[in-house]
Amino acid sequence: MQTQTRATSQAPPFALPARYMLSGLIGFVLFAVDLVWHVIPLTEGQISNPHVIALTHLLTLGVLLTFVMGAVYQLLTVAFLIPLKTEKVGRLNFWLYLTGVVGLWGSMNTWWVLGLDIFGAVVVLGLYVYAGLILWSLSSSRVGGAMRGFVLSAHIYLILAVTVAWLLVLSFIVPGLAPWQSQLLATHIVLAAGGFFGFIILGFSYKLLPMFTLSHGYSTARQNYTQVLLHLGLWSLLAAAWFHGAIWVTVGGVLALTGFVVQVWDILDIFKKRMRKRVDLPIRVVAMAFAIAGVGMVAVVVIPWTGVGIVAWQDLITFYLLGVVALILISYAYKIVPFLVWTERYGKHVGKAKIPLMADLLNLQHSRWVYSLFGSGLLLYLVSFALLWPIGIWLGAGLLAAGVLVFGGQMFYVLDLRKLPQELRGTKSFLQGRDDTGSEL
Amino acid sequence: MINLKQIREALQDVYDPELGVNVVELGLVYDISEPAEGDLLIRMTMTTPGCPMHDNISESVEWAVLQVVGVSSVKVDVVWDPPWSPEMMSEEAKLKLGMG
Numbered sequence: 032m033q034t035q036t037r038a039t040s041q042a043p044p045f046a047l048p049a050r051y052m053l054s055g056l057i058g059f060v061l062f063a064v065d066l067v068w069h070v071i072p073l074t075e076g077q078i079s080n081p082h083v084i085a086l087t088h089l090l091t092l093g094v095l096l097t098f099v100m101g102a103v104y105q106l107l108t109v110a111f112l113i114p115l116k117t118e119k120v121g122r123l124n125f126w127l128y129l130t131g132v133v134g135l136w137g138s139m140n141t142w143w144v145l146g147l148d149i150f151g152a153v154v155v156l157g158l159y160v161y162a163g164l165i166l167w168s169l170s171s172s173r174v175g176g177a178m179r180g181f182v183l184s185a186h187i188y189l190i191l192a193v194t195v196a197w198l199l200v201l202s203f204i205v206p207g208l209a210p211w212q213s214q215l216l217a218t219h220i221v222l223a224a225g226g227f228f229g230f231i232i233l234g235f236s237y238k239l240l241p242m243f244t245l246s247h248g249y250s251t252a253r254q255n256y257t258q259v260l261l262h263l264g265l266w267s268l269l270a271a272a273w274f275h276g277a278i279w280v281t282v283g284g285v286l287a288l289t290g291f292v293v294q295v296w297d298i299l300d301i302f303k304k305r306m307r308k309r310v311d312l313p314i315r316v317v318a319m320a321f322a323i324a325g326v327g328m329v330a331v332v333v334i335p336w337t338g339v340g341i342v343a344w345q346d347l348i349t350f351y352l353l354g355v356v357a358l359i360l361i362s363y364a365y366k367i368v369p370f371l372v373w374t375e376r377y378g379k380h381v382g383k384a385k386i387p388l389m390a391d392l393l394n395l396q397h398s399r400w401v402y403s404l405f406g407s408g409l410l411l412y413l414v415s416f417a418l419l420w421p422i423g424i425w426l427g428a429g430l431l432a433a434g435v436l437v438f439g440g441q442m443f444y445v446l447d448l449r450k451l452p453q454e455l456r457g458t459k460s461f462l463q464g465r466d467d468t469g470s471e472l
Numbered sequence: 473m474i475n476l477k478q479i480r481e482a483l484q485d486v487y488d489p490e491l492g493v494n495v496v497e498l499g500l501v502y503d504i505s506e507p508a509e510g511d512l513l514i515r516m517t518m519t520t521p522g523c524p525m526h527d528n529i530s531e532s533v534e535w536a537v538l539q540v541v542g543v544s545s546v547k548v549d550v551v552w553d554p555p556w557s558p559e560m561m562s563e564e565a566k567l568k569l570g571m572g
Contacts, residue, residue: 307491308569
């Protein structure tokens with residue numbers, strides 16, 4: 032008997048996305064512990080405290096960006112129907128980036144300026160390599176539309192964000208750059224939080240939400256309006272960073288708010304046209320998180336006219352990073368991580384042996400515990416931080432950390448840490464007695 | 473001569489692992505033919521282009537039909553025209569997905 036197979040496999044080896052995602056999850060657990068450990072400077076509103084800066088970068092670089100990189104390596108083939116140009120570079124870059132992030136986190140905690148320069152350079156290099164690799168891979172994709180625009184833009188904004196971050200680090204040793212520190216910081220935050228995380232999540236959501244809801248026949252006509260509105264909003268906020276005009280902030284906020292409203296409109300259409308009536312809780316939370324992002328943009332519009340100062344902006348950044356970006360990534364992780372594990376362990380055995388369905392790997396209803404703890408903790412933390420109420424900050428941080436720990440436990444359960452090391456090395460097939468091709472079945 | 477009814481039965485063991493519905497009930501199998509004695513040609517699709525389960529499902533379809541007596545070779549042709557639409561699902565599949 033013979034088969035005539037098609038060369039369709041473009042997915043990267045399991046180890047490439049899995050290493051990034053695993054590191055992001057470990058980083059998330061560390062973040063939860065560190066949040067509680069270093070909560071005192073937060074209760075005192077010391078946002079420039081080295082531990083607070085280190086904690087913020089553990090979240091952004093060690094958790095969110097690390098997980099996003101793994102997810103992008105996995106989703107690139109699905110969304111753009113292309114292979115990664117070179118997997119080896121992606122694999123080697125993992126170790127470079129990990130070294131940089133761990134070193135940078137340590138240097139920030141102790142405020143070791145030389146370490147900030149050295150490890151900051153390593154992180155910048157790692158992110159240049161990553162963004163360059165994705166942009167190079169995307170150059171050969173024939174998939175067009177808003178999704179392509181969002182993902183391309185996200186990686187260009189990432190390159191700009193890390194370049195600005197490097198200039199900010201240099202400003203501590205180059206006197207000529209010192210007067211621009213606050214502008215560079217604001218530019219870095221807008222480019223990284225809005226330009227990279229915002230655009231990458233929105234872009235891939237155009238593929239993931241219809242896929243997970245089995246939606247067909249929804250309109251894609253408004254997606255380009257969302258893209259234009261969010262670009263204009265972002266540029267307006269960048270202008271605000273340099274020209275110090277409240278009006279620029281408000282215009283940026285209004286444009287971004289309008290963009291998110293159109294995005295929510297699109298999501299409602301996707302949900303309306305879905306064929307899968309029972310939508311998993313994490314996917315419903317993704318939709319809700321985009322609406323929450325809109326609420327955040329209302330705050331952007333209002334804050335410049337209230338005179339509440341830097342604490343409000345710090346609270347808003349925390350709200351956006353945890354209440355929007357992290358919440359959406361947690362939710363997608365509930366679908367992406369089991370998919371990755373299932374494909375590695377059981378994918379080759381479909382129809383050949385009795386194997387679990389993807390839904391059997393983790394009961395997604397249990398995500399309710401994570402959302403309850405994480406959501407209530409974040410809300411309490413944000414309100415308490417705004418009021419500088421120490422007990423509320425303590426309790427909020429504790430609840431939030433508990434939610435992250437439960438989430439980490441669920442993900443490690445799916446990943447099954449006993450099997451994972453061998454799978455990451457590519458040395459063992461999970462189903463005993465069968466080789467990697469499953470040919471003995 | 474291959475018994476195409478047996479082929480369809482064999483394909484009912486190939487499930488979309490995300491939806492929990494087999495490829496026949498999902499309406500993914502467009503055509504099954506035997507262009508030459510013992511050679512099987514299956515035209516099928518996926519629920520969406522770039523479906524992450526593309527390789528697993530098409531390879532499993534090959535494997536499943538090769539177990540049927542009389543099949544000496546199989547070619548699985550994954551096509552996108554016509555695109556899959558939910559109307560192609562069986563009533564049972566629609567019920568399983570809560571569309572009933």
